[in-house]
Amino acid sequence: xxxxxxxxxxxxxxxxxxxxxxxxxxxxxxxxxxxxxxxxxxxxxxxxxxxxxxxxxxxxxxxxxxxxxxxxxxxxxxxxxxxxxxxxxxxxxxxxxxxxxxxxxxxxxxxxxxxxxxxxxxxxxxxxxxxxxxxxxxxxxxxxxxxxxxxxxxxxxxxxxxxxxxxxxxxxxxxxxxxxxxxxxxxxxxxxxxxxxxxxxxxxxxxxxxxxxxxxxxxxxxxxxxxxxxxxxxxxxxxxxxxxxxxxxxxxxxxxxxxxxxxxxxxxxxxxxxxxxxxxxxxxxxxxxxxxxxxxxxxxxxxxxxxxxxxxxxxxxxxxxxxxxxxxxxxxxxxxxxxxxxxxxxxxxxxxxxxxxxxxxxxxxxxxxxxxxxxxxxxxxxxxxxxxxxxxxxxxxxxxxxxxxxxxxxxxxxxxxxxxxxxxxxxxxxxxxxxxxxxxxxxxxxxxxxxxxxxxxxxxxxxxxxxxxxxxxxxxxxxxxxxxxxxxxxxxxxxxxxxxxxxxxxxxxxxxxxxxxxxxxxxxxxxxxxxxxxxxxxxxxxxxxxxxxxxxxxxxxxxxxxxxxxxxxxxxxxxxxxxxxxxxxxxxxxxxxx
Numbered sequence: 001x002x003x004x005x006x007x008x009x010x011x012x013x014x015x016x017x018x019x020x021x022x023x024x025x026x027x028x029x030x031x032x033x034x035x036x037x038x039x040x041x042x043x044x045x046x047x048x049x050x051x052x053x054x055x056x057x058x059x060x061x062x063x064x065x066x067x068x069x070x071x072x073x074x075x076x077x078x079x080x081x082x083x084x085x086x087x088x089x090x091x092x093x094x095x096x097x098x099x100x101x102x103x104x105x106x107x108x109x110x111x112x113x114x115x116x117x118x119x120x121x122x123x124x125x126x127x128x129x130x131x132x133x134x135x136x137x138x139x140x141x142x143x144x145x146x147x148x149x150x151x152x153x154x155x156x157x158x159x160x161x162x163x164x165x166x167x168x169x170x171x172x173x174x175x176x177x178x179x180x181x182x183x184x185x186x187x188x189x190x191x192x193x194x195x196x197x198x199x200x201x202x203x204x205x206x207x208x209x210x211x212x213x214x215x216x217x218x219x220x221x222x223x224x225x226x227x228x229x230x231x232x233x234x235x236x237x238x239x240x241x242x243x244x245x246x247x248x249x250x251x252x253x254x255x256x257x258x259x260x261x262x263x264x265x266x267x268x269x270x271x272x273x274x275x276x277x278x279x280x281x282x283x284x285x286x287x288x289x290x291x292x293x294x295x296x297x298x299x300x301x302x303x304x305x306x307x308x309x310x311x312x313x314x315x316x317x318x319x320x321x322x323x324x325x326x327x328x329x330x331x332x333x334x335x336x337x338x339x340x341x342x343x344x345x346x347x348x349x350x351x352x353x354x355x356x357x358x359x360x361x362x363x364x365x366x367x368x369x370x371x372x373x374x375x376x377x378x379x380x381x382x383x384x385x386x387x388x389x390x391x392x393x394x395x396x397x398x399x400x401x402x403x404x405x406x407x408x409x410x411x412x413x414x415x416x417x418x419x420x421x422x423x424x425x426x427x428x429x430x431x432x433x434x435x436x437x438x439x440x441x442x443x444x445x446x447x448x449x450x451x452x453x454x455x456x457x458x459x460x461x462x463x464x465x466x467x468x469x470x471x472x473x474x475x476x477x478x479x480x481x482x483x484x485x486x487x488x489x490x491x492x493x494x495x496x497x498x499x500x501x502x503x504x505x506x507x508x509x510x511x512x513x514x515x516x517x518x519x520x521x522x523x524x525x526x527x528x529x530x531x532x533x534x535x536x537x538x539x540x541x542x543x544x545x546x547x548x549x550x551x552x553x554x555x556x557x558x559x560x561x562x563x564x565x566x567x568x569x570x571x572x573x574x575x576x577x578x579x580x581x582x583x584x585x586x587x588x589x590x591x592x593x594x
Contacts, residue, residue, distance in 0.1 A: 032079070032080075033077050033078065033079060033115075034062075034064055034078040034079065034080060034373075035066075035075045035076070035077055035078040035373060036373060036374065037078070037373065037374065038373070038374035038375065038376045039061075039062055039373075039374075039375075039376040040061050040062065040354065040375060040376050040378070040382065041059035041060075041061055041062045041064065041066070041354045041372050041373070041375075042059060042060040042061035042062070042351055042352070042354070043057045043058065043059050043060070043066070043336075043349045043350070043351055043354065043355075043356070043372060044058055044059070044060045044085060044086060044087065044088075044335065044336065044349065044351060045057070045058040045085070045087050045088040045089075045336045045349065046058070046088070046336055046338045046347060046349050046356065047088055047089060047090035047096060047338065048070065048090060048338065048340075049067075049090055049093060049094060049096070049111055050093055050094065050111075051093060052070055052340060052341060052342075053069070053070055053071070054067055054068065054069065054070060054076070054111070055067070055068045055069075055070050055338065055347060055356065056088065056090065056096055056111060057088075057349065057356060057372060058085040058086075058087065058088035058098055059078075059085055059354075059372070060084055060085050060086065060351075061084065062080065062084075063080055063081060063082040063083050063084045063085055063100065064078050064079060064080045064081065064085075065078070065079055065081050065085075065088075065096075065098065065109065065111075065116060066078045066372045066373070067111065067116075068356065068370060068372075070340070070347075073356065073358065073368060073370030075371075075372060075373055077115065077116070078372070078373060079115070079116045081098060081107060081109060081116065081118065082098060082100035082103060082105060082107060083100055083102055083103045084100055084101065084102045084103070085098050085099065085100060086099045086100065086101035086102075086127065086128050086129070087099040087101075087127065087128065087129045087130040088130070089130045089131065089132040089139065090132070091108070091132060091139075091154045092134075092154075094110055094111050094112060095108060095109065095110055095111070095119070095154070096108075096109050096111060097109070097130060097132070097139060097152075097154075099124070099127035099128070099129070099130055099141070100127070101126050101127055101128055101144065104123055104124055104125050104126060104127070105121055105122065105123060105124065105127075106121060106122040106124050106127060106130075106141065106152070107120075107121050108120045108121070108154075122152065122166065124141055124143060124150060125143050125145070125146040125148075125486075126143050126144045126145045126146060126486070127141050127142070127143055127144075128142050128143065128144040128177070128178050128194070129141075129142040129177075129178050129179060129180055130142075131180045131181055131182055131189070132182075133182040133186045135186055136182075136186035136204065137153050137154055137155075138151060138152070138153060138186065138204065139151065139152040139153070139154065140180055140182070140189050140204075142177040142178055142179075142180050142191060143177070144176050144177065144178060144194060144485075145176060145485045145486050145488070145551065146486075147172060147173045147174070147175065147176055147177065147488075148170045148171060148172055148173065148177075149170060149171045149173065149177060149180070149189070149191060149202060150166075150169075150170040151169060151170070151204075151207070152165060152166055153165040153166075169207050171202055171207065171208075171209050172209075173191065173200055173209070173212075174198070174212060175193040175194070175195075175196055175198045175200075175212075176193065176194045176195060176551065177191045177192065177193065177194060177200070178192060178193075178194035178220075179191070179192040179194075179220060179221065179222065179223040180192070180223065181223045181224050181225060181232070182204075182225075183225055183229060183265065184225060184229040185229070186204060187203065187204060187205060188201055188202065188203065188204065188210075188265070188269075189201070189202040189204050190202075190223060190225075190232050190268070192220035192223045192234065193218075193220055194220075194406065194407070194409075195218065195219075195406045195409055195410065195411040195412075195553065196218055196411045196412070196553055197214040197215055197216070197217055197218055197220070197276075197411075198212055198213070198214055198220075199212070199213050199214070199215060199220070199232070199234070199263070199268060199277070200212045200213075201213075201265075201268050201269060210269060210271070211268065211269060211270070211271045213267075213268055213273070213276075213277045214276050214277065215234060215236065215261055215263065215276060215277050215279055216238060216276050216279075217234075217236035217237060217238045217259060217261070218236065218237055218238070218239065218406070218411040218413060219236055219237040219293070219402075219403065219406050219411070220234055220235070220236045221235050221236065221293070221294060221295045221296070221310070222234065222235035222260075222294060222295055222296045222297035222307065222308075223235075223297070224297050224298060224299060225265075225299075226262070226299060227299050227301065227302045228302075229265075230264065230265055230266075231262050231263060231264055231265060232262070232263045232264075232265060232268060233260060233261075233262060233263075233297050233299075233305065234260070234261045234262075234263060234279075234297075235258075235259070235260050235261075235284075235294035235295060235296070235297050235307055236258075236259055236261060236294070237256060237257065237258050237259070237293070237294070237399070237403055238256070238257045238258075238259060239255065239256050239403075239404065239413050239415065240254060240255055240256075240257075241413055241414040241415065241416075241426055242414070242416060242426055243255045243416065244416045244418070244423045244424075245415065245416060245417050245418065245460070245461050245463075247395050247463050250394055250395045250396070250398055250399070250463055251287065251288070251395040251396045251398070252287045252396075253283075253285055253287065253290055253396075253398050255398070255399070256292075256398050256399040256403055256404075257283065257285070257398070258283070258284045258285050258290065258291045258292060258293070258294050258309075258398070259281045259282065259283060259284060259294070260281070260282045260284060260294065260297065260305075260307060260318065260321075261279040261280065261281050261282075262279060262280040262281075262282075262321060263277050263278075263279050264278075280321065282318065282321055282322075282323075282324075284307065284309070284316060284324060285396075285397075285398060287396070288396055289396060289397065290312070290391065290394070290396045290397040290398030290399070291309050291311075291312060291314075291316065291324075291327075291397070291398075292309065292310075292311030292312055292391025292392075292394065292397050292398050292399050292400055292403060293309065293310040293311030293312075293389070293391055293399075293400055293402060293403055294307050294308070294309055294310070294316075295307070295308040295309070295310040295334065295335050296308045296335055296336055296337045297337075298337035298338075298339050298346070299339070300317070300339060300346065300361050303319055303320055304317060304318065304319055304325075304361065305317070305318040305321075306318075306337055306339070306346055306359075306361060308330075308334040308335055308336075308337055308348060309327070309334070310333050310334055310335060310351075310389065310402075311333075311389065311390065311391025311392070311397065311399070311400045311402070311403070312327075312391055312392060312397050313329060313330060313331060313332050313333070313334060313350075313392075314327045314328060314329055314330060314334070315327070315328045315330050315334055315337075315346070315348055315357070315359060316328075317361060317364055325364065326364040328359060328364060328365065328366055329366065330348050330350055330357040330359070330366060330369070331348070331350025331352070331353035331355045331357055331369055332350055332351070332352035332353040332386060333350065333351040333352040333353075333386075333389050334348045334349065334350050334351070334357065335348075335349050335350075335351050336348075336349040337349075339361075344360055344361055344362035344363070345358060345359065345360065345361070345367070346358075346359040346360075346361045347359070350369070352385065352386055352389070353369075354371065354372045354373070354375050355369050355370060355371050355372060356369070356370045356372065357369050357370075358370065379477070380473060380474045380477035380478075381474070381477040381478045381480070381481050382478075383471075383474040383477075383478075384471075384473075384474035384475040384476065384477050384478030384479070385478045387401075387471055387474060387475050387478075388400065388401045388402060388408075388475060388478055389401070389402050391403070393458070393462055393464040393467075394462050394463065394464065395463055399462075400462075401457070401462070401475075404429045405429065405431070405432045408431070408432045408433050408479075408482040409431045409432070409433055409485070409551070410428075410429045410430060410431045410432075410553070411429070411553060412428055412429065412552060412553030412554045412559060413428070413429055414426035414427060414428055414429070414558060414559060415427065415429050415461075417457075417460065417461045418460045418461075419442045419443060419444075419456070419460075419461075420442065420443055420444045420446075420534075420538065422536050422538075424535050424536065425534040425535045425536050425538065426558070427443050427534075427557050427558065428554060428556070428557055428558060428559050430544055431548070431551075431552075432479055432482055433482045433483060433484050433485055433548065434482065434483060434484035434521075434545065434547055434548070435450070435479060435482065436450060436476075436479055436480040436482070437520065437521055438521050438523050438544075438545045439525060440525055440542060441453035441542075442456075442542070443541050443542060443557050444527060444538070444540070444541065444542065445525070445526065445527040445541070445542030450476050450479065451472050451473060451476050454472050454475045454476055454479070455467075455472050458471075458472065484547050484548050485548045485551055486548075487548070487550060487592065487593050487594055488548070488550025488551055488592050489550060489589070489592040489593060490593060491593060496589075499585075499586055499589045499590075500586075500589055500590050500593045502586040502590075503586035503587045503588070503589050503590025503591070503593075504590050505586075506579070506583045506586055506587045506590070507587060507590055507591075510574075510575065510579075510587075511574070512574070515528050515543045515574070516543055516545075516546050521545050521547065522545050522546035522547055522549075522594060523542070523543050523544060523545040523546070524543060525542075526542070527540040527541055527542045528540060528541065528542075528543065530556075530573070530574065531574075532556055532557070532558075532560065532571065534557060534558065541557055546591060546594050547594050548594065549564070549591050549592075549594055550564070550591065550592040550594070552564075555567045556571070556573075561573075564588055564591060564592075565584070565588060568584060568587070568588075569584070
């Protein structure tokens with residue numbers, strides 16, 4: 001049997017045990033059948049089972065697995081399998097692995113006509129996305145905030161029937177990963193940055209990070225190999241960081257554009273190359289018809305592709321990488337795509353409509369929209385979520401709130417939004433994770449209420465017409481649900497905790513706490529002269545929260561400091577005297593622990 005790495009399985013791989021933070025268990029029913037119950041599901045992924053007669057759908061909000069008849073769309077069963085779900089892959093015709101990012105778990109499930117059984121589970125920090133390679137029997141797991149790729153095997157045995165096996169090896173990345181895809185031969189795993197421009201390629205056999213390259217864009221939301229396996233297909237957006245956010249710039253796609261890029265695998269593997277990757281780019285929108293927030297991409301045949309346009313509630317078909325031949329209206333926030341082997345059918349996961357769209361991609365038409373079951377009541381936060389991801393609110397549908405604040409976070413790009421009442425002064429886009437308690441808002445700190453910031457964003461950034469007070473309040477309610485990410489580097493042991501404590505002492509002794517007030521938000525309600533003026537001479541800024549500061553991409557209002565270290569060594573941020581090397585290392589370790 002092939003393996004992820006060139007070692008004997010018996011020598012290197014361990015079954016899940018408490019010692020490796022995993023467990024094997026006898027098969028147990030996953031839960032009662034919820035089909036027919038009214039609740040919100042928020043589906044995120046789908047896979048075929050049982051000879052493509054069954055479609056398994058993973059639901060993020062309810063933590064349930066829905067099983068549908070692939071011919072009729074009838075829901076056969078819905079069973080709660082986790083607290084929430086972030087990803088799903090089919091291992092074979094009756095086994096799937098699902099990821100629970102919030103609980104930090106992977107579950108191997110067996111799906112039969114009699115129900116769903118949980119076979120084994122593994123503890124994994126914030127697993128965001130899964131990718132399975134059948135010939136290599138290898139499962140790759142992208143762990144978002146801990147910035148790792150972990151590998152697992154699927155094994156059959158005569159006692160328990162089937163188990164996941166841990167390779168006890170992972171790869172650390174210089175960015176937070178989300179999308180990932182295997183090359184057809186299983187030699188390479190390509191991983192996309194969840195927020196920024198990075199693409200990494202991993203040599204699976206050696207378990208080695210081969211190269212990290214960049215494309216000209218952000219929101220790398222779709223990733224796949226082309227039909228021949230020689231090129232990587234990437235959907236993404238591109239922000240002009242210096243174009244003023246004016247209606248004309250929005251309506252033409254000048255400010256925010258949407259692309260499918262084609263990257264030659266050979267170029268991605270070239271470790272000697274410098275600068276951004278060379279790509280062939282297909283623009284997905286037109287001046288009067290934008291294609292906001294392109295998401296998943298799927299290969300239909302040797303000539304045609306499908307792309308879900310999450311912000312416009314459409315699926316686009318592309319012919320010969322030359323033109324978008326058709327845009328088909330589907331449900332709200334389409335994401336994952338599932339291509340049937342026969343019949344020319346494409347299934348689209350509509351996240352905000354709790355539905356699955358069945359598309360005839362040869363005839364380029366929607367055949368049906370299959371509900372996953374009765375939907376529960378939508379509350380303000382749910383309506384706000386819809387607005388946050390809706391590119392139809394912007395002129396000609398080029399961008400949504402999510403376009404700059406990816407999944408509520410940020411790629412750290414600059415945007416000239418009139419946030420400080422001036423143009424020509426682009427500022428770094430802040431994260432919205434945990435923002436509900438970090439008043440005041442915008443870089444000048446001039447807005448005391450979050451609803452005022454949301455209203456201003458609708459009016460002067462999105463240029464959204466006719467937004468109501470209720471809609472503003474709905475978005476505020478949604479933002480209140482966005483939690484801070486965990487620290488980039490949580491404490492590891494007593495020695496590490498001692499260094500963090502020393503760093504906290506440096507933080508206090510150097511007066512950092514005057515502006516970044518602990519312990520809750522590490523910010524304060526005033527604006528301070530930090531000695532770093534913008535293009536109009538403005539030097540007073542409201543300090544951003546230091547919670548999760550290690551996940552930032554660039555520092556200060558204009559990203560002039562590329563790293564936290566640079567903020568102190570190159571710019572001496574708020575220091576009367578330079579830090580000693582020991583003080584600097586301790587302070588940086590403390591900040592990365594927040």
